[in-house]
Amino acid sequence: MTPRIRLPDDHGFKVYLYFGDAEHGVPHVHIQTADGEVTIALGSESVAPHVLVAKGIKPSDRTRALKLVLRNQERLLRAWEELK
16 A cells, blocks of 8 residues: 655645655655656755656646645655655
């Protein structure tokens, strides 16, 4: 089962944690929109979240998704550690 993370300000995006993909060693989320998906590394205290892969997603949605991760970085990192 792939955990979906619900965030209060998610713009209708679907935020998932996958643990069996190629980026498994790097804490990250997959964010699905109506048009595509973006994979964003969660970063750390010293490294900001950043886009790893974007497929079919509008640039404006990619920016919104990255800002969403930035605002919720600590929560997402905690979820990564708890669920992996």
